Amino acid sequence: MSAFIPHRLKPADLDALRARYRAERDRRIRPDGATQYQRAAGEFGYYAADPYTERVSRDPVEDRVEAVVIGGGFGGLLSGVRLRQAGVRSLRMIDEAGDFGGTWYWNRYPGIHCDIEATVYMPLLEEVGYVPQWRYAPGEEIRQHCIALAKKFDLYDDVLFHTRVVDLKWDDSQEEWTVTTDRGGSFKSRYVVISSGTLSQPKLPGIPGIEDFQGHTFHTSRWDYGYTGGDQNGGLHKLAGKKVAVVGTGATGIQVVPHLARDAEHLYVFQRTPSSVDVRDNRRTDPEWAASLQPGWQQERMDNFLTIVTGGYAEHDLIADGWTGTAKLQRQMLTGSVDPNLPAAEREYLDELADFRKMDEIRARVDAVVEDPATAEALKPWYRYMCKRPTFSDHYLQAFNSPGVTLVDTADTGGITRMTATSIVVGDTEYEVDCVIFATGFEVGISGVISGTLPVTGRGGLPLLGHWRNGPRSLHGFYSHGFPNLFHLGSLQNAASVNFVHVLQEQATHIGALVAEATARGVGKIEPTAEAEERWIATIRETAPVNVDFQAECTPGYYNGEGNPRPVNNSYGPGPVAFHDLLRRWRTEGGFDEVM
Numbered sequence: 001m002s003a004f005i006p007h008r009l010k011p012a013d014l015d016a017l018r019a020r021y022r023a024e025r026d027r028r029i030r031p032d033g034a035t036q037y038q039r040a041a042g043e044f045g046y047y048a049a050d051p052y053t054e055r056v057s058r059d060p061v062e063d064r065v066e067a068v069v070i071g072g073g074f075g076g077l078l079s080g081v082r083l084r085q086a087g088v089r090s091l092r093m094i095d096e097a098g099d100f101g102g103t104w105y106w107n108r109y110p111g112i113h114c115d116i117e118a119t120v121y122m123p124l125l126e127e128v129g130y131v132p133q134w135r136y137a138p139g140e141e142i143r144q145h146c147i148a149l150a151k152k153f154d155l156y157d158d159v160l161f162h163t164r165v166v167d168l169k170w171d172d173s174q175e176e177w178t179v180t181t182d183r184g185g186s187f188k189s190r191y192v193v194i195s196s197g198t199l200s201q202p203k204l205p206g207i208p209g210i211e212d213f214q215g216h217t218f219h220t221s222r223w224d225y226g227y228t229g230g231d232q233n234g235g236l237h238k239l240a241g242k243k244v245a246v247v248g249t250g251a252t253g254i255q256v257v258p259h260l261a262r263d264a265e266h267l268y269v270f271q272r273t274p275s276s277v278d279v280r281d282n283r284r285t286d287p288e289w290a291a292s293l294q295p296g297w298q299q300e301r302m303d304n305f306l307t308i309v310t311g312g313y314a315e316h317d318l319i320a321d322g323w324t325g326t327a328k329l330q331r332q333m334l335t336g337s338v339d340p341n342l343p344a345a346e347r348e349y350l351d352e353l354a355d356f357r358k359m360d361e362i363r364a365r366v367d368a369v370v371e372d373p374a375t376a377e378a379l380k381p382w383y384r385y386m387c388k389r390p391t392f393s394d395h396y397l398q399a400f401n402s403p404g405v406t407l408v409d410t411a412d413t414g415g416i417t418r419m420t421a422t423s424i425v426v427g428d429t430e431y432e433v434d435c436v437i438f439a440t441g442f443e444v445g446i447s448g449v450i451s452g453t454l455p456v457t458g459r460g461g462l463p464l465l466g467h468w469r470n471g472p473r474s475l476h477g478f479y480s481h482g483f484p485n486l487f488h489l490g491s492l493q494n495a496a497s498v499n500f501v502h503v504l505q506e507q508a509t510h511i512g513a514l515v516a517e518a519t520a521r522g523v524g525k526i527e528p529t530a531e532a533e534e535r536w537i538a539t540i541r542e543t544a545p546v547n548v549d550f551q552a553e554c555t556p557g558y559y560n561g562e563g564n565p566r567p568v569n570n571s572y573g574p575g576p577v578a579f580h581d582l583l584r585r586w587r588t589e590g591g592f593d594e595v596m
């Protein structure tokens, strides 16, 4: 199979490849699906504790603000900025973390970078007068940018960190929300914005005996530099003389492995499904290029990137990287559609062919880089490009050429078999280690209202999840009838993209415009009519992509519900570019009258 020549692909080859992909999927499917994982809570709560900022005691807050934003990641920060620009002076930001940054607060592992180009990922660069130093920014640079945004727009003024909102109740007589937190007491707010993220709670594999392990252990999103030494640039000097295990080879595992490989006495990489690992080509920003930038440069790059990665046409590809180069393959996964520019008879066949070619290129790179043939074979991904999140690295595959690194393939045993006080066991083989680092990802969609962790009661005592009992109901994904002045950020009944921060920025802009308009009109409530909500649900139903067939053929992972794909029916099929255009037109063509 590895001698496969892409440009000579014939239908018979396609059949063989499809069969191989199916076989690789089948050997990984587990009957327990998503329930194989366990929460980093209760006896495992220490995996989710904040290692970066001390929690200080404070008195309950019982006052009144104009707006509260739940979440201090980019969605919350951008909402805070737009609310400030809409004239909101009394604004309170809340986060469970000890500072701003969201995922960039929690994830500080060695090697952390954002794999979306910094000029399109880091929002409001021109507003703070900053040009990223690298094409793909290190995590700390992004975290510092979050802090810079918060300072610039006075978002620290009334902030509550290490605080979780546990209840929201609408008071119709006062036209305001009662916001209850886990730090005691409750306060009032006219507006509430919820931007609590989707991949925030670390999860652990349900490995038998995990609690028996007596060595050191932590999750990548709570890196223990006290144990490893070093920092996000590496230099983990305390690992000298230590045998270390890393479990998981997703986008995070790919970034930490090169540093662990360099500094541990021996590194065992426990892999279940290999990632596709493409070329990274990171480089410093050219100062001459930075000096030549004209006002509006960032929006132009962001729009260009979003257009291309969602399958639209742009004359020039300003970013020209691994994401823009695989736009067609991404669209098929996101929308279930194939390239509409191809003749009808060839569409499906040719898109699949393009996918096979890309994946063969990825597999050929493994052969070219990894010296040991058996290790190379185990590192090759056999699935379609967007079955798992693509990754990029110029150091990960190379790490396996070090004699101090062992790849332990656990595909046939469905992952790690068990753990003992001193070791990890796969099948009959036992690996003694001093430290186990879990790069096993995050619970999907656990935060926010949809999971029920934040109960919301609207007008007339109506619970939000009661209103949504047959699925989410909203206008444009932002707000629901019966729940005035409550706005959600996220991908629900909205439009998603790999550069999700761009989508969040448009959402924050829309919410800011709504609040500014309500203030100008002197109205106390922003709430969609039942008819407007119903019309949007019908639009979503008509346009929502159905990509279950594509997903069903994929190896299990969080993209396909661990092998149980379900029709999602909650996003706007024409994609984010069309959606943002729709919102702009709605704002200028009388849309506000539907909600105030």
Ligand code: NDP
Residues within 6 Å of the ligand: 113, 114, 115, 116, 199, 205, 206, 207, 247, 248, 249, 250, 251, 252, 253, 270, 271, 272, 273, 389, 410, 414, 415, 416, 439, 440, 441, 442, 556, 557, 558
């Ligand atoms: P993932 O959920 O993507 O990966 C978890 C890994 O753990 C997988 O390799 C999984 O294997 C493995 N695993 C789980 N259980 C076991 C087990 N019992 N035995 C062995 N292996 C196991 O988490 P990540 O933290 O890597 O990434 C999560 C998301 O965070 C990414 O998809 C991305 O959206 C984001 N991210 C973004 C980055 C960026 O640069 N923008 C960088 C890092 C993360 P299997 O695949 O077989 O389930």
